[in-house]
Amino acid sequence: MTAKIAILPGDGIGPEIVAEAVKVIDCLRGEFGLDCELEQAPVGGAGYEAAGEPLPADTLALAGSADAILLGAVGGPRWDSLDRPLRPERGLLALRSELNLFGNLRPAILYPQLAEASALRQEVVAGLDIMIVRELTGGIYFGEPRGVRTNSAGEREGFNTLIYNEGEIERIGRLAFDIAAKREGRLCSVDKANVLEVSELWREVMEALARDYPDVELSHMYVDNAAMQLVRAPKQFDVVVTGNMFGDILSDCAAMLTGSIGMLPSASLDADSKGMYEPVHGSAPDIAGQDLANPLATILSVAMMLRYSLGQGELADRIQRAVGSVLDDGLRTADIHTHGAERVGTRAMGDAVVNALRAGA
Ligand code: IPM
Ligand code: MG
Secondary structure, three states: OOEEEEEEEEOOOHHHHHHHHHHHHHHHHHHHOOOEEEEEOOOOHHHHHHHOOOOOHHHHHHHHHOOEEEEEEOOOHHHOOOOHHHOHHHHHHHHHHHOOOOEEEEEEEOOHHHHHHOOOOHHHHOOOEEEEEEEOOOHHHOOOOOEEEEOOOOOEEEEOOOOOOHHHHHHHHHHHHHHHHHOOOEEEEEEOOOOOHHHHHHHHHHHHHHOOOOOOEEEEEEHHHHHHHHHHOHHHOOEEEEOHHHHHHHHHHHHHHOOOHHHOEEEEEOOOOOEEEEEOOOOOHHHOOOOOOOOHHHHHHHHHHHHHOOOOHHHHHHHHHHHHHHHHOOEEOHHHOOOOOEEOOHHHHHHHHHHHHHHOO
C-alpha cells in the first residue's frame, strides 16, 4: 500500500532542511522500493502568510489523512508580534492536539564521531543514549481553565492548570514501558510528587503499570533532581517518561549534552503509531536561506518515521548507517564543525547522505 506522507516545511531553515530529507526519501523510493507519495502544505508563519492562520484547514486535513507527517520547524521574529492565537507555535500545538499525538519520543544520542562537540567531559557523555518520552497533548500546556483575569483586588493575574487524568498517564506510561522493554529495561519516571497532587497520581499509575512489565525496572525522580542528574551523570538514564512541561525542559537539557542539537530527531505518535516527525531544533531564522543549517536531524527524523509509522525498520537502519558514514568521512556542517573536519553546507550534507545510501545498497 502506498504510504502518504505530509510534508510541512514551515519557517526559517525548515524548507532547506526538509528539502534534503525529501532527497533522501526520493532516493529510497527510486532505489530501495519505498512505496510512498508526498504532499506539501504550509504551517506556522508560512501558514499565516498563505491562509491567515498558523494551521490552515487544508494543512490540518492533509495531516489528518496522511500516514505520517514530516515537519521542518516553525516560528520567526516576523510573526512574534501577532496575537497569540495567530503565532506559528500555535500551529504546532494545534497539530499535536488535533491529531492526538500524545507520545513524544526525543532521543539524546551522542555520536562517537562528535564526542568533542559536547560541553561536558568526554567520560561523562561517551556512549550516551537516552530516550525521553514526553507527554505531548495534556498537562499544563492544554489544561483549563487558563487565562489572564483581574482579581478582586483589581490586580491582573495569569493562571494555567496542570491536570492529568489516569487514562492520559496510563497511555504515555505504556508507551514508555514498551520502549524501555526493547532497550536496556530501565525506566525513570520524572515528576514533582513532593509538591504536586497530579504527580502523586502520576506515580500511582506508573507503579500500577509496572506490574505488567516485570522485565522493566521502574524508578522515580523529582524533576529538579533529574535536571541535576542529567548534567552530573547522564548515562544512568535509559528511558525517561514525564509530563508535557517537564519533558519540554528536560529534553532541551538532554539535547545539549550531546553538543549537537542539529543531530537530534523526534517523533510524536498517536495511539495507532501514526506520527509527526521533526528535528528537535527550531527554525533558526538567523541562518535561514544561507545553506548553513544541519539537515541531519531532519534526515534522522525520516529514519524514525520509517521505523515507527511505516514499518520499514530496515530502511531506517540504512539511513542511520549512511549518516554514520558521512560523519566518519569527516563531513560537518557549521554547528558540529571542529578543527580539521571538512565544512559543508546544507545541500552538500544532504547529497553526501544520499550518496552514502546508494553506496550502501
Ligand atoms: C518543543 C518546543 C515547543 C514546546 C514550542 C515551540 C511550543 O519548545 O517542541 O519543545 O514547548 O513544546
Ligand atoms: Mg521545547
